[in-house]
Amino acid sequence: MNTIIDFFISIIPYLLFIPLGYWLTRKKAIPKSWLTIPLIYVMMPVLVIHHFLEADPVKLAILPPISFAIACLMLLPAYWANKSFAKDYDPNLVKSVFSFFNVAFFGIPIVTALFGPQAITVLICIYIGTALYGDIFGYYLMARSKFSVKEAIGKVFQAPFIYAFSIALTLKLLDVELPGPVESVSDVFSIIVSAGGMYIIGSNVSDLHFKNIDWKFANKAMGLRLLAAVVFTAVFILAEFFILDLLDVDARKMLVLLPLFPVAANVTVFASFFGSEEENSGILVLLTLGVSLILVPLVAMWF
Numbered sequence: 010m011n012t013i014i015d016f017f018i019s020i021i022p023y024l025l026f027i028p029l030g031y032w033l034t035r036k037k038a039i040p041k042s043w044l045t046i047p048l049i050y051v052m053m054p055v056l057v058i059h060h061f062l063e064a065d066p067v068k069l070a071i072l073p074p075i076s077f078a079i080a081c082l083m084l085l086p087a088y089w090a091n092k093s094f095a096k097d098y099d100p101n102l103v104k105s106v107f108s109f110f111n112v113a114f115f116g117i118p119i120v121t122a123l124f125g126p127q128a129i130t131v132l133i134c135i136y137i138g139t140a141l142y143g144d145i146f147g148y149y150l151m152a153r154s155k156f157s158v159k160e161a162i163g164k165v166f167q168a169p170f171i172y173a174f175s176i177a178l179t180l181k182l183l184d185v186e187l188p189g190p191v192e193s194v195s196d197v198f199s200i201i202v203s204a205g206g207m208y209i210i211g212s213n214v215s216d217l218h219f220k221n222i223d224w225k226f227a228n229k230a231m232g233l234r235l236l237a238a239v240v241f242t243a244v245f246i247l248a249e250f251f252i253l254d255l256l257d258v259d260a261r262k263m264l265v266l267l268p269l270f271p272v273a274a275n276v277t278v279f280a281s282f283f284g285s286e287e288e289n290s291g292i293l294v295l296l297t298l299g300v301s302l303i304l305v306p307l308v309a310m311w312f
Contacts, residue, residue, distance in 0.1 A: 048209075076137075090103055111294075112139050227292070
């Protein structure tokens with residue numbers, strides 16, 4: 010019971026930014042670009058570089074490839090969904106919804122409550138893999154909702170994560186340590202980005218007509234996404250345990266939580282930035298967030 014209480018104490022302050030984003034956007038008080046541009050071009054790159062340098066090398070070698078592979082494999086159920094019950098939806102949106110997991114900004118307060126602040130380093134290792142997928146392939150897919158193939162590829166090379174990851178990898182190989190003040194800045198940025206992601210979710214559903222929600226599609230998409238992610242993640246956890254056995258118990262528990270995480274706020278950030286599929290991406294993120302708030306504490310009770 011204490012685990013569940015800690016969970017909600019940690020996540021509720023961020024969730025409050027959803028209705029705030031909804032209300033301020035309805036009032037047309039703040040342009041969304043004022044938030045999306047700093048998030049994508051400044052705060053996220055700083056977080057990537059800082060946490061990459063702090064991550065354990067062994068976990069960096071194992072967890073990012075696993076989470077990257079899971080994100081890629083999620084394209085399979087997304088493809089099937091588009092051929093069956095999601096024929097009327099943008100294929101690029103469906104692929105992003107299935108493959109994007111909110112590991113960093115939903116996960117940080119979650120793992121802090123469940124495992125303590127030291128667990129953030131392990132979570133970031135998982136995040137790196139999902140971010141490599143999301144900010145390259147996922148960025149391309151969202152750009153394709155609005156631009157041609159050539160233009161979308163050009164947009165990928167504008168994604169700041171590519172350069173942030175390259176810088177972080179170079180600094181890691183050179184064993185460079187960032188100055189002390191960077192950690193304090195990173196801590197502040199992580200809070201702002203977590204809150205900002207929730208704010209954008211509320212902003213992107215501000216014009217949504219809830220009576221027009223396709224609940225049949227939403228329920229099928231969320232169910233298939235959860236089932237597929239659980240199966241893929243279980244396969245990788247078992248493979249790592251029987252073949253490598255280098256991860257500790259807490260790292261494996263965090264991987265168990267990965268399929269339960271909601272659709273990443275990146276979907277709404279990118280959709281907002283490109284001005285495409287904003288409403289659809291926002292409602293799917295919001296619905297999966299609600300499901301996650303139920304499933305994560307229930308599973309955590311068994312830890």
